[in-house]
Amino acid sequence: MAMLEFANVSFSHGPKCFMDQMSFSVSEGELLGLMGPNGSGKSTILKLAAGLLSPQRGEVLVGRQAIGSHSGRERAKLVAYLPQQLDLHAPFRVGELVRMGKYPHDGSPGLAVEDALQIVGLQRKAKTQLAELSGGELRRAYIAMTLVQGARVLLLDEPLASLDIRYQFDLYRLLKDIVREKGVSVIMSLHDIGMGAMLDRLILIRNGRIVSEGNPDEVLTDEIVRDTYGVNDFADAYLATNRSLCRALA
Amino acid sequence: MKRADGSSFIIAALCVLSLCIIVVSVASGQRLLNPFSMDSQTCRTLLAIRLPRAAVALLMGGALGASGAILQGIFRNPLADPYILGISSGAALAASFGLMSGISLFTSSVPILAFIGAIATGAAVVILGHGWNGLQPERLLLAGVGIGFFLSALLMLVMSISVDDGLKRAILWMSGDLSMVDWELLPAGLILILSGLGLALTRRRGLNALTLGDDIAYSLGFNPARERLFLFIAASLMTAASVAMGGVVGFIGLVVPHVVRRHAGSDAAVVLPLSVVAGGTLLCLADAIGRTVATPLELPAGVIAALIGSPYFIFLLGQGKTH
Numbered sequence: 001m002a003m004l005e006f007a008n009v010s011f012s013h014g015p016k017c018f019m020d021q022m023s024f025s026v027s028e029g030e031l032l033g034l035m036g037p038n039g040s041g042k043s044t045i046l047k048l049a050a051g052l053l054s055p056q057r058g059e060v061l062v063g064r065q066a067i068g069s070h071s072g073r074e075r076a077k078l079v080a081y082l083p084q085q086l087d088l089h090a091p092f093r094v095g096e097l098v099r100m101g102k103y104p105h106d107g108s109p110g111l112a113v114e115d116a117l118q119i120v121g122l123q124r125k126a127k128t129q130l131a132e133l134s135g136g137e138l139r140r141a142y143i144a145m146t147l148v149q150g151a152r153v154l155l156l157d158e159p160l161a162s163l164d165i166r167y168q169f170d171l172y173r174l175l176k177d178i179v180r181e182k183g184v185s186v187i188m189s190l191h192d193i194g195m196g197a198m199l200d201r202l203i204l205i206r207n208g209r210i211v212s213e214g215n216p217d218e219v220l221t222d223e224i225v226r227d228t229y230g231v232n233d234f235a236d237a238y239l240a241t242n243r244s245l246c247r248a249l250a
Numbered sequence: 251m252k253r254a255d256g257s258s259f260i261i262a263a264l265c266v267l268s269l270c271i272i273v274v275s276v277a278s279g280q281r282l283l284n285p286f287s288m289d290s291q292t293c294r295t296l297l298a299i300r301l302p303r304a305a306v307a308l309l310m311g312g313a314l315g316a317s318g319a320i321l322q323g324i325f326r327n328p329l330a331d332p333y334i335l336g337i338s339s340g341a342a343l344a345a346s347f348g349l350m351s352g353i354s355l356f357t358s359s360v361p362i363l364a365f366i367g368a369i370a371t372g373a374a375v376v377i378l379g380h381g382w383n384g385l386q387p388e389r390l391l392l393a394g395v396g397i398g399f400f401l402s403a404l405l406m407l408v409m410s411i412s413v414d415d416g417l418k419r420a421i422l423w424m425s426g427d428l429s430m431v432d433w434e435l436l437p438a439g440l441i442l443i444l445s446g447l448g449l450a451l452t453r454r455r456g457l458n459a460l461t462l463g464d465d466i467a468y469s470l471g472f473n474p475a476r477e478r479l480f481l482f483i484a485a486s487l488m489t490a491a492s493v494a495m496g497g498v499v500g501f502i503g504l505v506v507p508h509v510v511r512r513h514a515g516s517d518a519a520v521v522l523p524l525s526v527v528a529g530g531t532l533l534c535l536a537d538a539i540g541r542t543v544a545t546p547l548e549l550p551a552g553v554i555a556a557l558i559g560s561p562y563f564i565f566l567l568g569q570g571k572t573h
Contacts, residue, residue, distance in 0.1 A: 052465060103471060
């Protein structure tokens with residue numbers, strides 16, 4: 001069942017067209033990656049999916065209804081969005097942050113705060129200030145908040161950026177667990193081809209259009225990657241090394 | 251709300267400390283009042299001078315503390331305080347005009363002028379701070395700072411051409427001098443401050459969410475521009491009422507929320523009421539010190555609050571314990 005669907009979505013701001021008649025969907029319990037060069041439209045897709053931007057044409061459907069037709073609280077129970085830059089200096093403790101996931105709920109939240117902290121491995125850091133966390137821990141604290149929020153679709157803008165290899169793999173495993181055990185659909189933008197090769201499905205984008213879509217082996221062919229990113233020298237060696245390294249570490 | 255992190259104890263301790271400081275503040279002054287031996291003269295002093303003054307100090311300090319907590323949250327800026335939006339400049343300009351044109355403070359004309367100046371400035375800042383997609387923090391901040399500088403320049407111009415003794419009273423008013431307050435100011439001030447605080451408390455979740463940034467606030471189901479507008483109105487009401495009652499008192503709105511967060515966490519449901527109690531207590535204490543330490547002279551409460559609070563704040567910074 002499609003949890004989120006883009007139906008012929010076009011979006012422009014001023015004279016610049018960021019997206020042109022894009023269509024795709026993400027199923028329940030699927031980990032979907034958005035890849036493409038800088039400025040290709042990955043963040044725009046995530047913001048449209050979150051309802052932060054409204055398309056000029058076409059529809060973004062969540063739970064079979066247009067995202068804009070949901071009330072704020074109802075939307076928050078369906079979709080959660082985390083931007084690339086998370087505020088490290090927000091003056092909250094981890095527990096206070098995660099508890100905010102209850103805000104859309106009058107009754108029971110999507111998950112108890114303690115359980116969410118347990119899942120992301122921060123159960124001992126509930127009273128720690130956000131400023132004292134590492135980049136990976138900070139990302140996991142925010143993901144715990146979205147688990148309490150109970151959103152069925154999790155939108156992550158470059159969650160792996162600025163994380164070292166260990167934290168990248170920790171986060172990947174966490175997302176896989178959430179997808180498998182909670183049935184949450186995750187859409188994440190990323191640049192790392194090796195990490196992309198480990199996701200359920202990939203969409204490769206250039207200039208606001210889908211270049212290729214499917215499982216990573218179909219999408220990340222040497223030829224498609226070279227054409228999409230406009231790279232030639234060292235591309236084959238880079239791709240081979242990246243893939244084999246990630247598979248070995250995973 | 252159930253709290254297991256010790257903030258309940260801190261809240262209770264602060265309330266008890268606050269009560270003690272209020273009692274000491276009311277009793278102290280040029281003449282120490284003995285609550286166990288009240289003659290008619292003592293009663294008159296208590297009712298006509300000491301109690302209204304302590305009540306105004308509590309209300310003003312509380313309003314400034316809560317306003318500071320709100321503005322630091324909606325601007326995501328630890329340096330934001332109730333005066334960064336030019337509200338005090340608008341109030342000061344209007345009040346100074348009243349003082350220097352010979353209107354007595356013991357009629358309510360000057361507080362009313364100050365309130366009108368503050369609210370008019372706040373409205374102008376909101377109109378200028380409104381971007382294509384609502385009230386934007388950067389636009390709002392720049393509008394406040396710009397209008398504040400302009401009004402301050404006008405104020406300096408008015409003061410530089412003034413020759414009568416209204417000038418000294420205007421300077422005292424702008425230093426947070428509480429010696430001229432009376433009971434008449436309290437009901438209106440109390441209603442405005444409680445209205446602002448009530449509005450802010452109903453938007454406490456939005457305030458927490460805005461502190462994380464507009465995108466995450468939206469993701470949690472809030473409309474960031476609408477939440478920011480409500481919270482800005484709440485802070486403006488409280489600041490305007492505070493300035494109208496007793497003049498310009500700096501420092502409290504900037505520092506009290508930081509100290510409260512350090513001891514009791516950052517949840518707005520705790521920070522807002524605690525900032526009211528802590529801000530009110532600090533200004534009450536500052537006023538008591540100001541009128542006893544250099545008798546028969548009275549030092550402005552705003553100056554004393556900054557003098558006793560700043561070293562503690564610097565100490566916390568040195569400890570790396572402010573957030």
